[in-house]
Structure formats: structure tokens, C-alpha cells
Amino acid sequence: MPEIPFSRISSRKKKVLLPLSRIEHFPAGCTIIEFGAKADNFYVLEDGYIRLMLSSSCGGKKSTIDVLGPGGAFGEESVTNSGLYNFTCVALDDVEVRVIPGDVLRKILLEDPELIFRMMGRISLNMHSLMSQIADLKMRSTAERLSMFLIELSGLVKGESVITLPYDKRVIADKLGMSPETLSRTFAKLKKVGVRTVPGNKV
Amino acid sequence: MPEIPFSRISSRKKKVLLPLSRIEHFPAGCTIIEFGAKADNFYVLEDGYIRLMLSSSCGGKKSTIDVLGPGGAFGEESVTNSGLYNFTCVALDDVEVRVIPGDVLRKILLEDPELIFRMMGRISLNMHSLMSQIADLKMRSTAERLSMFLIELSGLVKGESVITLPYDKRVIADKLGMSPETLSRTFAKLKKVGVRTVPGNKV
Numbered sequence: 001m002p003e004i005p006f007s008r009i010s011s012r013k014k015k016v017l018l019p020l021s022r023i024e025h026f027p028a029g030c031t032i033i034e035f036g037a038k039a040d041n042f043y044v045l046e047d048g049y050i051r052l053m054l055s056s057s058c059g060g061k062k063s064t065i066d067v068l069g070p071g072g073a074f075g076e077e078s079v080t081n082s083g084l085y086n087f088t089c090v091a092l093d094d095v096e097v098r099v100i101p102g103d104v105l106r107k108i109l110l111e112d113p114e115l116i117f118r119m120m121g122r123i124s125l126n127m128h129s130l131m132s133q134i135a136d137l138k139m140r141s142t143a144e145r146l147s148m149f150l151i152e153l154s155g156l157v158k159g160e161s162v163i164t165l166p167y168d169k170r171v172i173a174d175k176l177g178m179s180p181e182t183l184s185r186t187f188a189k190l191k192k193v194g195v196r197t198v199p200g201n202k203v
Numbered sequence: 204m205p206e207i208p209f210s211r212i213s214s215r216k217k218k219v220l221l222p223l224s225r226i227e228h229f230p231a232g233c234t235i236i237e238f239g240a241k242a243d244n245f246y247v248l249e250d251g252y253i254r255l256m257l258s259s260s261c262g263g264k265k266s267t268i269d270v271l272g273p274g275g276a277f278g279e280e281s282v283t284n285s286g287l288y289n290f291t292c293v294a295l296d297d298v299e300v301r302v303i304p305g306d307v308l309r310k311i312l313l314e315d316p317e318l319i320f321r322m323m324g325r326i327s328l329n330m331h332s333l334m335s336q337i338a339d340l341k342m343r344s345t346a347e348r349l350s351m352f353l354i355e356l357s358g359l360v361k362g363e364s365v366i367t368l369p370y371d372k373r374v375i376a377d378k379l380g381m382s383p384e385t386l387s388r389t390f391a392k393l394k395k396v397g398v399r400t401v402p403g404n405k406v
Contacts, residue, residue, distance in 0.1 A: 127289070127330050133337055
């Protein structure tokens with residue numbers, strides 16, 4: 001899980017920030033951010049899962065680039081010079097987000113450049129996760145990608161464990177770059193090495 | 204081409220920066236940055252091409268994540284808190300880079316937070332390019348990916364043009380997530396729509 005960027009902010013700054021930010025709720029399926037819209041806000045996920053989506057560079061169907069859970073943050077475009085959101089963001093379940101207006105965040109960051117370096121560090125980590133995803137898409141088989149995803153969820157490499165899938169199998173398929181049919185076939189393949197799926201999204 | 208991050212730096216700052224940075228040369232094939240090494244420097248490409256490479260998340264063969272040309276910059280880990288390079292960087296031809304020590308850059312950025320926002324904007328753009336690449340890998344055929352790469356190189360969508368490939372076909376294949384054999388077959392497919400390859404890396 002990524003670190004919440006403001007977990008280490010001074011309590012004096014928090015007092016300034018909290019009244020200037022707000023909590024918003026979005027039901028499952030709701031579009032929180034539309035690609036290309038003016039980037040007004042920075043978001044920190046308090047509860048629920050969201051998917052970041054993008055059309056391929058010449059348009060068409062949207063693909064899931066990443067899925068973020070509690071603690072995840074997005075919308076740094078609201079403080080940089082680009083000014084437009086680079087992705088579409090959709091709620092996967094009931095989502096609670098802290099919304100920080102970009103101009104408020106920019107002011108706080110300008111007063112505390114150390115905080116900017118921390119935020120840059122977080123962006124840099126996100127970039128690394130995208131780069132790993134590219135390497136995996138280019139070099140790993142569907143079975144290897146699904147296995148790594150499950151290992152990451154379980155936090156274990158050895159021993160037995162029961163994993164509850166945090167979101168829908170169709171979203172997992174899209175995140176891992178497979179069709180839902182390929183995901184089912186890949187789960188079937190992993191049966192041979194002891195991966196069992198049971199009803200209720202448990203593995 | 205990405206904007207050089209310091210093209211709009213004040214001339215006073217440039218006077219401070221230039222004597223504190225240095226020019227280095229690397230011949231083709233030379234490793235400029237090793238994954239996991241201590242991130243001491245930020246680099247701006249003055250001449251030549253480099254490839255950013257990463258192993259898939261469970262090790263093994265390295266894959267080309269991106270190729271940068273003149274004006275490209277990398278190594279923001281040198282000013283953030285992570286402190287270790289997130290990728291391997293290899294020279295594709297004779298490369299000339301401006302090397303800016305991380306502590307020098309950090310000092311200059313602390314004095315001019317507006318410059319940090321510009322740098323964050325550049326990182327955000329790089330992230331968008333990685334996200335597009337993921338969407339393309341998941342949704343586009345090899346012929347579509349090669350066509351888009353050629354269109355980007357030519358800067359044209361209509362009309363005839365001769366494109367000189369800026370780097371080796373094996374690197375292009377790796378960047379586009381295909382084997383060299385698939386790239387050849389894909390060039391053959393594009394022949395039907397008028398794409399001709401001629402000796403000397405011209406298309």
C-alpha cells in the first residue's frame with residue numbers, strides 16, 4: 001500500500017488543511033474524474049477502491065491502468081503546470097475520499113518544500129509500479145501475472161493462505177491485461193499448483 | 204520530445220548550476236545507471252539516445268520500458284526520499300549527458316519551489332506516457348502499435364514521408380513489446396498499406 005502523503009504532515013499544517021479540504025462519497029460505478037477535465041483537486045482515498053483508466057493512444061475502449069485502495073492518492077495534476085487530468089477515475093465500490101483543492105495544496109507545498117520532495121517520492125514510486133507493469137506485460141505469461149498478483153495480495157510467498165479478492169474478477173482481468181475468459185482459464189491452470197477458487201471471491 | 208526541465212531557469216540560477224554540473228560521455232552499450240544503485244545524480248540528455256530498462260517484478264531478463272532522446276531527463280530519485288535508482292539506463296549510441304549532483308539540484312529546487320512544480324509536471328507527463336504504453340500493450344495489435352510509433356516519428360498522419368529509424372530495430376521491437384521476428388512480420392503486414400522498408404534503417 002502506498003503511504004498516505006500527508007501522514008507525516010505537522011499538526012499545525014493539518015489544522016490549516018483539514019477545514020480547507022472536504023470528504024466526498026461516490027457510489028460504485030460513479031466517475032470521480034473524467035480524462036481531460038480541468039484538474040481542480042487532489043484526492044486521498046479514505047475508504048474503498050477506485051480504478052484509473054485510460055483509452056489507448058488512438059482512442060477507443062478504456063483499459064484499467066491501476067487499481068488503488070485506502071491510502072492511495074491521485075490528482076497531482078492539480079498542483080503541476082499541466083492543469084488537466086491525465087486519466088479517468090471510477091469508483092469500484094462505495095468510496096470515501098478526502099478532496100483537497102489544488103490551490104490550497106499548492107500553497108501548503110510552497111510553504112514546505114520538504115513536503116513536495118515527499119510527494120515527488122510518492123509519484124516516483126507510482127512510476128516504478130507502472131514500469132514494472134510494462135515489464136510484466138511484455139515478458140510474463142498470464143499464469144505468471146496472476147500468480148504474482150495473488151502473492152502480492154496474500155503478502156506471503158510460502159505457506160497456505162486464503163485470499164479474498166478485493167474487487168471484481170472482470171476488473172482484475174483488465175488490470176492484468178487479459179480477457180475475463182483468459183482469467184478463468186488461467187485460474188484453471190493454477191489449480192494444478194494448488195490454487196483453488198471458492199464462491200464469494202475467495203481464493 | 205519532452206521539454207528540458209531547466210530551459211526556463213533564470214540566468215542567475217544557470218550561472219550557479221553550470222559550474223556545479225558536469226558533462227559526461229558514454230559509448231554505445233555502456234550502462235549509465237544500474238538498478239538499485241544509490242541515486243546520486245540527475246541527468247539531462249544533451250546528445251544521443253538511452254534506453255530505460257527494468258526486469259519484470261520477479262526478476263529475469265530486462266525489458267525496455269522507454270527510449271529517451273536529446274532533451275530527455277531522468278534520475279529524479281536523486282532529489283526525492285527513495286534514494287535508489289528505479290531502473291537500469293544504457294546508452295544506445297554515443298551519449299552526452301549533463302550530470303547534476305542530487306544535492307546541488309535539491310538546493311536549487313528548495314530556493315525556487317516553482318521549479319519543483321515544473322519538474323513534477325514533467326514527471327507527471329512521463330507517467331502519462333507510461334500509462335498510454337500500458338493501455339496500448341493491453342488493447343492494440345502489433346500492427347497498430349508499430350503504425351502509431353511510425354506516425355509519431357514522422358509527425359504526420361497524412362501524406363508520404365521517409366522516416367529514419369532513430370535506433371536499432373531490436374530496441375524498437377523491445378520497446379513495442381514484440382520479438383524481433385514479430386517486428387519483421389509486422390513490417391511485412393504494413394507493406395500492404397504502403398509502408399516500405401529500405402536499407403539503412405529508413406522506412
